[in-house]
Amino acid sequence: MLRAYLVWVAPRHSFLWDHVQLMAWAEWVCQYGPTSAYNVPDNHLVNVALPWRGRGRTTVEPQPSLNSFNYPPLSAYLLWLQGQLWRALDGEVLTRPIPAELARFAEPGQEVVRSRVVNTVRSRAAGAAAPVLCDLLMAWGVARLVRLLRARPWGWPETIAFGLMLLGPPMALNSAYWTQLDSCLTCLLVGTVYFLAAGRPAWAGVCYGAALMTKAQALLLLLVVALAAAGSLARRRTGQRPAGLWELALATVLTVAAITAPQAIADWRNPNYGSVRWFHRSYVVPIGQQHAFTTLKAFNIWWLDFLNQRQNAPALDPRGQSLFGWSKETISRVALLAGLAIGAGLCLRRWHWETEGWVAYAFLALLAGFLLPTRVHERFIEYCLPFAVASGMVFRRWLVLVVTLFLVGSYEMTWFLWLAPADCGPDAPAYSPGAARWSLILALLTLGSFLYALAALLPRRNSATPGSGRTL
Numbered sequence: 001m002l003r004a005y006l007v008w009v010a011p012r013h014s015f016l017w018d019h020v021q022l023m024a025w026a027e028w029v030c031q032y033g034p035t036s037a038y039n040v041p042d043n044h045l046v047n048v049a050l051p052w053r054g055r056g057r058t059t060v061e062p063q064p065s066l067n068s069f070n071y072p073p074l075s076a077y078l079l080w081l082q083g084q085l086w087r088a089l090d091g092e093v094l095t096r097p098i099p100a101e102l103a104r105f106a107e108p109g110q111e112v113v114r115s116r117v118v119n120t121v122r123s124r125a126a127g128a129a130a131p132v133l134c135d136l137l138m139a140w141g142v143a144r145l146v147r148l149l150r151a152r153p154w155g156w157p158e159t160i161a162f163g164l165m166l167l168g169p170p171m172a173l174n175s176a177y178w179t180q181l182d183s184c185l186t187c188l189l190v191g192t193v194y195f196l197a198a199g200r201p202a203w204a205g206v207c208y209g210a211a212l213m214t215k216a217q218a219l220l221l222l223l224v225v226a227l228a229a230a231g232s233l234a235r236r237r238t239g240q241r242p243a244g245l246w247e248l249a250l251a252t253v254l255t256v257a258a259i260t261a262p263q264a265i266a267d268w269r270n271p272n273y274g275s276v277r278w279f280h281r282s283y284v285v286p287i288g289q290q291h292a293f294t295t296l297k298a299f300n301i302w303w304l305d306f307l308n309q310r311q312n313a314p315a316l317d318p319r320g321q322s323l324f325g326w327s328k329e330t331i332s333r334v335a336l337l338a339g340l341a342i343g344a345g346l347c348l349r350r351w352h353w354e355t356e357g358w359v360a361y362a363f364l365a366l367l368a369g370f371l372l373p374t375r376v377h378e379r380f381i382e383y384c385l386p387f388a389v390a391s392g393m394v395f396r397r398w399l400v401l402v403v404t405l406f407l408v409g410s411y412e413m414t415w416f417l418w419l420a421p422a423d424c425g426p427d428a429p430a431y432s433p434g435a436a437r438w439s440l441i442l443a444l445l446t447l448g449s450f451l452y453a454l455a456a457l458l459p460r461r462n463s464a465t466p467g468s469g470r471t472l
Helices: 002-013 017-032 034-039 073-089 100-105 121-150 156-167 169-177 182-197 201-212 216-237 245-266 274-288 301-308 328-351 355-371 378-394 396-412 433-455
Strands: 045-050 059-064 094-097 112-115
Touching: 002 121, 002 169, 017 034, 017 045, 017 073, 017 121, 034 073, 034 245, 034 274, 045 112, 059 094, 059 100, 073 121, 073 245, 121 156, 121 169, 121 182, 121 355, 121 378, 156 169, 156 378, 169 182, 169 378, 169 396, 182 201, 182 216, 182 355, 182 378, 201 216, 201 245, 216 245, 216 274, 216 328, 216 355, 216 378, 245 274, 301 328, 301 433, 328 355, 328 433, 355 378, 355 396, 355 433, 378 396, 396 433
Parallel strands: none
Antiparallel strands: 045 059, 094 112
């Protein structure tokens, strides 16, 4: 019911332009096929319902999408499914003339835009279908992960974990209000860690391969997978049953190969990078070239830097010099590597090669991936939340982090309602001094959560065993 309500109110109150972009891509791949996704032109025009233009009533006008397709190939198939569902829900195709101010976005000879209308309840429902389903699977996966970590029958910790993930505002807002695909990736990341912990490496490899082919942010889990692989070798040396390192690697590679093969074949003769065009467009461009800002409304250390420099737009340039003459982008990479290394060391010291350490490190790695790098979107905080919940259910010192990060995540998913206009650029300042102060508190809470999570892993003088104080 919560998600149905969010879908219902989204056309008038939610963030518009990401939905326009995703549905423009969905319409394109429905018409030309999933392997045509990388042919979507920049600023592809579609008809959009604009509620604020009509002073109380919606007007339909052509509008450009923001970018060309920049996700890995599996996302193209997800968008194709969304587009097919959209066609089934909404059979009306409208034709609108292209306004003069948008003529520069038109294809040669194009005078009208003929498409279904984006930003209706039906288009929002089609866009939310896959993410909402993944929310349900993710909640079930987190509860199963808690049960595995506790090694006990289903009880209150599993029920609480399931409820938090299903009803938590950050997940519901991201999937049903923004209609973003982040929940699809997060679900696959949870599946990867669960199957690793359950000793089913082949299925873990399938999930991780699919995650890598959904969004580039799946790379943040790579060190967690490496830690689990190292744990497999450590078990082998101590005579315990190994976790199947080769099965994990082979399943990952085969999954990636199976998903990318149709795209590679379709682009075989393409003059722009040929069969690896998908890699350039979905990994090289988003990670290192696109969105040249230190932060895109992510309340992290770079948002603190932005506020410290009086919200001046040049402060968001990741190539701008900062400490010791290094660029902010260089500093962010060094900080991320240091944070990942410290987190790995503390998890290994506390849990050695045990499963609890893998799950805890997944939380730390994904939180560090939100807090420390440049070019981070606000929605990326969702990736760490399932592992915060799972770890908090078995390591009670981290329970406070669940509450804190759910609070931060809820405000991240609604910044366009309280911080700045929804149609503003990433360099726009806050509405008011009060909004800026609240965003400062949220960024400090994010930073404090990471530091506290690390500090809670430090040894205590009266700690009897590495695992003391960890079960509920």
